[in-house]
Amino acid sequence: MRPARIAAGILIGAALAGALAPASSPAAALPSWNEGPSRRAIVEFVGRVTKPGGKDFVPPAERIAVFDNDGTLWSEQPFYFQFAFAIDRVRALAPQHPEWRDTEPFKSVLAGDIKGALAGGEKAVGAMMLATHTGMTTDEFSRTVQDWIGSAKHPRTQRLYTEMVYQPMLELLAYLRAQGFKTYIVSGGGVEFMRPWVERVYGIPPEQVVGSRGRLKFETRGDQPVLLKLPEIDLVDDGPGKPVGIQQVIGRRPIAAFGNSDGDQQMLEWTAGGTGARFCLLVRHTDGVRETAYDRTSSIGRLDKAWDEANARGWTVVDMKIEWKRLFPFEK
Amino acid sequence: MRPARIAAGILIGAALAGALAPASSPAAALPSWNEGPSRRAIVEFVGRVTKPGGKDFVPPAERIAVFDNDGTLWSEQPFYFQFAFAIDRVRALAPQHPEWRDTEPFKSVLAGDIKGALAGGEKAVGAMMLATHTGMTTDEFSRTVQDWIGSAKHPRTQRLYTEMVYQPMLELLAYLRAQGFKTYIVSGGGVEFMRPWVERVYGIPPEQVVGSRGRLKFETRGDQPVLLKLPEIDLVDDGPGKPVGIQQVIGRRPIAAFGNSDGDQQMLEWTAGGTGARFCLLVRHTDGVRETAYDRTSSIGRLDKAWDEANARGWTVVDMKIEWKRLFPFEK
Numbered sequence: 157m158r159p160a161r162i163a164a165g166i167l168i169g170a171a172l173a174g175a176l177a178p179a180s181s182p183a184a185a186l187p188s189w190n191e192g193p194s195r196r197a198i199v200e201f202v203g204r205v206t207k208p209g210g211k212d213f214v215p216p217a218e219r220i221a222v223f224d225n226d227g228t229l230w231s232e233q234p235f236y237f238q239f240a241f242a243i244d245r246v247r248a249l250a251p252q253h254p255e256w257r258d259t260e261p262f263k264s265v266l267a268g269d270i271k272g273a274l275a276g277g278e279k280a281v282g283a284m285m286l287a288t289h290t291g292m293t294t295d296e297f298s299r300t301v302q303d304w305i306g307s308a309k310h311p312r313t314q315r316l317y318t319e320m321v322y323q324p325m326l327e328l329l330a331y332l333r334a335q336g337f338k339t340y341i342v343s344g345g346g347v348e349f350m351r352p353w354v355e356r357v358y359g360i361p362p363e364q365v366v367g368s369r370g371r372l373k374f375e376t377r378g379d380q381p382v383l384l385k386l387p388e389i390d391l392v393d394d395g396p397g398k399p400v401g402i403q404q405v406i407g408r409r410p411i412a413a414f415g416n417s418d419g420d421q422q423m424l425e426w427t428a429g430g431t432g433a434r435f436c437l438l439v440r441h442t443d444g445v446r447e448t449a450y451d452r453t454s455s456i457g458r459l460d461k462a463w464d465e466a467n468a469r470g471w472t473v474v475d476m477k478i479e480w481k482r483l484f485p486f487e488k
Numbered sequence: 489m490r491p492a493r494i495a496a497g498i499l500i501g502a503a504l505a506g507a508l509a510p511a512s513s514p515a516a517a518l519p520s521w522n523e524g525p526s527r528r529a530i531v532e533f534v535g536r537v538t539k540p541g542g543k544d545f546v547p548p549a550e551r552i553a554v555f556d557n558d559g560t561l562w563s564e565q566p567f568y569f570q571f572a573f574a575i576d577r578v579r580a581l582a583p584q585h586p587e588w589r590d591t592e593p594f595k596s597v598l599a600g601d602i603k604g605a606l607a608g609g610e611k612a613v614g615a616m617m618l619a620t621h622t623g624m625t626t627d628e629f630s631r632t633v634q635d636w637i638g639s640a641k642h643p644r645t646q647r648l649y650t651e652m653v654y655q656p657m658l659e660l661l662a663y664l665r666a667q668g669f670k671t672y673i674v675s676g677g678g679v680e681f682m683r684p685w686v687e688r689v690y691g692i693p694p695e696q697v698v699g700s701r702g703r704l705k706f707e708t709r710g711d712q713p714v715l716l717k718l719p720e721i722d723l724v725d726d727g728p729g730k731p732v733g734i735q736q737v738i739g740r741r742p743i744a745a746f747g748n749s750d751g752d753q754q755m756l757e758w759t760a761g762g763t764g765a766r767f768c769l770l771v772r773h774t775d776g777v778r779e780t781a782y783d784r785t786s787s788i789g790r791l792d793k794a795w796d797e798a799n800a801r802g803w804t805v806v807d808m809k810i811e812w813k814r815l816f817p818f819e820k
Contacts, residue, residue: 217693220695294735338695347736347739348739351739361549361740362738362739362740363552363670363737363738363739363740365739369736371732372731372732372735372736373728373732374728374729374731374732374754374758376757380761381731381754381757381758381761383731383732383735383758390722390736396705396706397706399704399706399713399715400704400705400706400715403626403704403715404679404701404704404722404737405695405736405737406694406695407679407680407683407694407695407697408693408694408695422706422713425708425713426706426713426715429712429713
């Protein structure tokens with residue numbers, strides 16, 4: 157990028173952060189959000205914390221907003237997309253693992269029987285993750301993810317997984333950044349799985365991604381230093397692990413948090429527990445036509461306890477079916 | 489900060505990043521560096537990676553620079569300053585721990601015999617760290633650090649520890665930022681020990697600090713969520729742990745790395761191992777008058793293997809005595 161363009165970009169950013177705060181036209185910034193309680197709540201909060209001299213003013217450096225990924229920024233049905241990646245990797249790696257023909261869950265995966273593979277529960281998923289996410293260097297893994305994410309298709313829509321992102325949330329990310337916020341992903345998904353593509357898709361750079369992670373080991377191969385992905389879990393960035401991940405990586409308490417499931421409950425609690433103005437929002441998957449309707453009994457993205465807490469505490473709950481004009485960017 | 493000032497600040501930053509790249513006057517940006525091989529090497533590297541259209545141009549987003557802290561940004565003699573904090577905390581907490589009167593290393597610390605306390609080696613230091621750095625919430629610990637760092641004095645100079653920072657390195661941090669770099673600390677010191685004061689002292693925000701860390705546990709006390717500091721180590725961000733910390737928190741490979749000891753060797757190797765222009769620098773503590781001269785045999789900040797590697801690979805090695813006009817900001 158040429159300096160002139162950088163300077164122009166910074167100028168535009170400054171203009172948006174300064175002159176337009178509070179936003180004069182939320183409809184223009186959030187076109188895929190219907191006028192409704194959630195959009196009003198978002199705009200009202202942003203107006204309060206960005207109003208110079210206001211009692212709730214928050215300096216830009218402290219405007220940290222955290223976003224769950226699966227089910228909040230992109231879809232998570234009919235299964236977590238990272239699980240689809242693991243399945244595809246098992247298939248790709250099978251020739252090097254003749255023993256998988258007789259070993260579950262690999263045997264079922266290779267027979268195309270995903271339900272059979274999942275019958276082994278967490279242990280089966282864990283075995284697939286180990287086999288497909290560890291034992292290589294971080295650079296090798298990153299290239300594998302990049303190749304996959306550039307070509308693999310969603311089973312229902314036949315779209316790239318990176319097209320299965322929520323248009324209203326893309327607008328929200330951009331709106332918050334224009335208002336001086338620093339946007340972070342805080343996901344139960346693997347950090348090394350997200351970093352290769354989130355900048356292109358969400359405008360969020362690698363250093364603003366918090367996720368589950370395995371242990372790494374520094375080694376020298378020939379004269380090349382590498383980081384080896386070890387088969388040991390370092391952080392499960394889900395549920396009570398989310399505030400831990402936030403503190404370890406960001407070291408500041410967010411002022412706004414966005415999620416969709418019980419796995420986000422503690423992240424929202426941690427955010428709400430700070431002093432000053434705070435904003436917590438849950439996305440509810442109510443649209444069985446444009447997507448999948450699910451909440452209290454879903455095995456993926458269950459929204460039960462966090463929903464009760466949101467209602468009790470007055471957190472914003474988005475009804476996707478009613479409040480989102482458009483779900484995915486590819487919709488008319 | 490008012491938006492007008494923010495916009496002005498951003499404008500100045502943009503002007504520096506744009507109009508002045510490559511730097512027209514390094515002498516003005518780095519006044520405490522004598523004209524010499526290290527300043528020339530720094531300025532030459534920065535000029536190359538910031539030159540629009542040049543073959544070594546690096547986009548601003550990828551201009552990640554990592555700095556060790558102890559011995560690189562601030563002094564580490566006669567002992568790591570975090571160790572001084574631990575000693576002071578043992579003294580402050582002693583009334584609540586009558587058993588310490590008969591238990592080493594606490595007994596020696598309370599008798600003012602630091603050498604005696606250190607006779608117990610790593611185990612003794614570990615016991616002191618556990619007793620003073622765990623068992624409280626992250627917020628409580630942060631307040632304790634803030635109180636201490638605002639009043640504790642260096643034993644030799646009687647200056648605040650935050651005054652024992654290297655003026656040439658403060659200038660280097662500011663110079664790199666003005667040239668579009670994102671500056672990170674990557675230190676063996678505790679991340680929770682550094683975050684409360686590094687923004688004020690170095691201009692580095694909490695989210696750009698990588699350090700050693702203990703495990704954390706999310707809990708609710710009454711209706712307040714807290715993060716409890718557990719007595720378990722999560723990452724020793726030193727030696728081969730530094731590339732691990734960089735990958736976990738930043739997720740990009742730095743293009744420039746600055747250290748002073750063997751604990752920085754793998755960080756420099758990891759930085760040097762990337763493609764494109766790279767810069768690695770070691771600070772050599774050669775000044776026995778203004779500071780302390782130490783290298784191959786020092787128990788603190790030993791510079792031995794990393795020095796040999798720097799010489800073999802042509803990394804920049806700063807001779808503080810010769811190349812730094814001024815060491816500390818308080819010097820005339």
